[in-house]
Amino acid sequence: MLHTAPIPTSLPDRFVFPADQLPPATTATISLPIIDMSGGRDEVRRAILDAGKELGFFQVMNHGVPEQLMLDMEVLAAEFFEMPEIDKAAYYSADINKANRLYSGTTYETGGERYWRDCLRLAYDFSVGDHVKDWPDKPQRLREIMEEYVVKARGVGMEILKMVCEGIGLRPDYFEGGISGGDVVFQMNHYPRCPDPSVAVGQPPHCDRNLITVLLPGPVPGLEVAYNGDWIKVKRIPGTFVVNFGCQLEVVTNGMLKSIEHRAMTNSEQPRTSVATFIMPSGDCLIGPAEDFIDENNPPLYRSLTFAEFKRTYNVVKLGASLNLTTNLQKAQKEI
Template identity: 60%
Template sequence: MQVVNHGVSAEAMRDMEAVSEEFFRLPAADKAPFYSEDTGKPNRLFSSTTYEIGGESYWRDCLRLACGSPVGDTKNDWPDKPQKLREVVEKFVEPTRGVGMELLRLLCEGMGLRPDYFEGDLTGGDVIINVNHYPPCPDPGLTLGLPPHCDRNLITLLLQGAVQGLQVSYKGNWINVEPVSNAFVVNFGHQLEIATNGLLKSIEHRAMTNAAVARTSVATFILPAADSLIGPAEELVGEGNAPRYRSVTFDEFMRVYKTVGARRENVEKAFRL
């Protein structure tokens, strides 16, 4: 298989980190027009996270941006402050999506799927960027930045910044993920687990708070189109390897996901055969 280099430059990563931190340093009056609690809005600023089944709140502000591929006119719906935000995000998101697509092609090669299996509708949704900001927390023992969860999408590329706070679940323990400059943390999401019939597992992770310093991270989510049907790939099921998950549209998956919550055991219970 021919491998094409879709790398993200260190400059693009540093610029994205810098403009993200600059956005959250803006005066409240500059950010207020973009604030919304309407979860249906593709571009918005909001605080905390509330799951319908529990109502818990967490120590986080988030700027969420929907990005077309290519970005095109979708950037006109992003904040116009800081001045360079739109330019920097566009230069960051397009090559970052390219890295995600290249990783998916390499995974296909390793599993015996055709290289373009995840192209088209399975990655046809908007690319979503979450710029997560965790202000210093007076008592980190009382709350999390984000609760334990698995991502809803296919694959996530996380630029986690210089401040440690990400933890992943491993054999019943929470393991710190140390920051690495100019590098992504790659998370597999629920859609990838379903499509590979459980061969690749979505990773449960959480974000910790910090009493001394703020932490800002940038998560880039590659998602299916809303009406795309996701189920175990035919090449990965057969005699002695029955389908482990039912096929669902991504829209239906999200309705259930928002109801049962993002914990691995809840999602598996909802979609396992």
């Protein structure tokens, strides 16, 4: 059920996390490695692998997505969340299995979301004719811009995956087919101004369960990445995407490339909106360490699971409870 009350001036109790559950604060701010995708292919490929091994995160520029499209996406995403609640009510659902839905911790009266975040999650299925018929059509041009944007953002992710293949010795089409053939999940995250950021969480520490993520972070800071036992604030560079490797890429490379924890912090000064594009495997795709990375000296660190099984595993153990994804996965897999 929706209500139209303004965001409260004090934080409701259900959003207050005990001190021992709050992520440690950080003051470190860095610019992630910036990779110019218009450079020589060998140079770009090497930069992607170096950044991926060091941080699991990097930024890309000259990626082929028009900057005006990125700006339009930022503006329209923010405008969607600023619309009156009555205009968004039809998209709200508490059903976590629904492909397209709006859910919220800050604006709706009921629901278990404890995080100071509103989220519009949409699925783009390349196998059907009308990909976006169930997507929001307000504000004006939102659906048109979202569809153009998600196709181009996926293209950036797939090109990066091709370069990863070239760099680590996998066949060039390794990430074609089922391993990247699920719905492209398009997620707009909105973090309203928070009455008390010191005790609230936008998104908790987590690793992405997909293959690769292409993020439009927006102009307001809030993304933080785990690094050397601490957290670093990501400095946004206009015109770039933030890219990070998901759990499936770590599994395929048997731990060579890492899926790194990250989190979203709140602030009391201004709202923040980000747009994430997740390249997902199909549910029945069997994923395990590639044979290229397995020998008598390098046993598999992970079991082979379908992506559907992996998602159940992901929910058994909160991947991100520590900085060691391998340990978390191995512990979770015992539950299957």
